[in-house]
Amino acid sequence: MNHRQSEHIALPRPLHDENARQDFVVSFRRHLSRQIAPGAYAAYQNRVEPELERELGRKPKDADEVRRGMLRDPLYQMWSAMQRQSQEMVWDSAIDTIERTLPELREQAKTLGPLGSLRLSETLEIPRYHSVYDIHLQPGGYHQDSGSDDVAAGAIYDLGVPIYAMGMMGPENNSTGQTLVNFFETAWPEARPERILDLGCAIGNSTLPWAQTYPDAEVHGVDVGPACLRYGHIRANALGVPAHFSQQNVESLDFADDSFDVVCSALLFHETSRSAVPNILREAYRVLKPGGVMIHFDGFRTDPIEPIRAFFSEWEIYNNNEYFLKTVHRLDWIEQAIEAGFPADGVAMRKTPFVAFAPLTERGTKGYMTGFGDVPLLVAHKPS
């Protein structure tokens, strides 16, 4: 599947060599995933696990024990080193294009569109879990900002994430949002939410599908990164979708109590911290209307997992600056939601297919492409 997005006026267009570099990174990452990573898994079965069994006198019991053996396997080392290299190349290849087009982009940012709104904060402090390292190795992080017309972090994200995801983000770079909307409208086909809040919205690619599906709703996206939000506002206008973006820390929102029908997030929690989790869930509970629903999608564990698979699922933790993902894997999210105020009988872990909105030629039911597997959700209701 083609990783390149459908064009919109806010998205910078790569020139020939920039495209060629970005295409190479996608091919490289696919090759590593499809052909070399299975080899590293085979190396585990063929030589690492037997060696660990000899040392331990039993089979390795968890990812940490598997890790001890895998880190010294040459094939794993080779794959892992190249996988890391490919991640650095994702951003490097996208930054080429953004650096070249930045003057135009900044000019665009000065004439913000008429749809929706953008509200930035003068005083917001970037949380430590964003400032101590650059998440996913995006240089400068999502929060990098050089002033009032800076949109670079957002533009890099918009061009880079589809390369990172090797096409899984779909032609509109929004499959995370599509996945949540698809779950919601399938579970509650009669629902007509009036106000929807997307936490940790970055450039609003997870936010806009809500506004597109429920055009009468007022849709909000909040994030800490100002350049992402500025870009997100321009992007929403380029796509003709109204949404309200504001720069806020999701641990302490300025929205009124009981004011949203839906509060959601896509891949937010693993980019926060242990102390942030209860704050975020409490805020979600507070701003939900009675009868409202909270839906989060992240790396929650819903099923037991073999040690070797757990080990591979932790690769991004140690190699891609996603340190909190390990805790996200292990936390009891139902307990967390109950502690935040949700009633025990109103909280559930669910699974839903990951979907991307498809180009017309590739559409299945409801216009979605599937086949990317299921993703875990935390779903909770505030009592009516």
Add this chain to the structure above:
Amino acid sequence: MTSASPKLLRTAKGKKPVYFDDVTDKLLSMVVALVGEVSVLRDRLDTVEQLAAGKGVLTSDEVDHYALSEDQHRLRSERRDAYLARVMKSLHDEIAGMAEAPADATETFESAHALS
């Protein structure tokens, strides 16, 4: 046709120092050689572009803004994959000698899980 030139020596006599370790030193030589070859390729392409521009066949600007069709995109993607397989042949050979991993072994890297 003249007779083929004799092969000249390519490696100097004498002990080569070890800088990092044997494997790392070899990898570094490979990378530097590759960097040189890419530079040569780039210069060659520039020559072709300049010649073509001089004859009014195309301009560099047309190359910069060239849009691929879906089919071309797919063909290039397949070609890159075959190219990568050649480059990584030593790894593929090693993998081929082992019992295979289950088909879904690494869905972590090419499914929705890869995004978290």
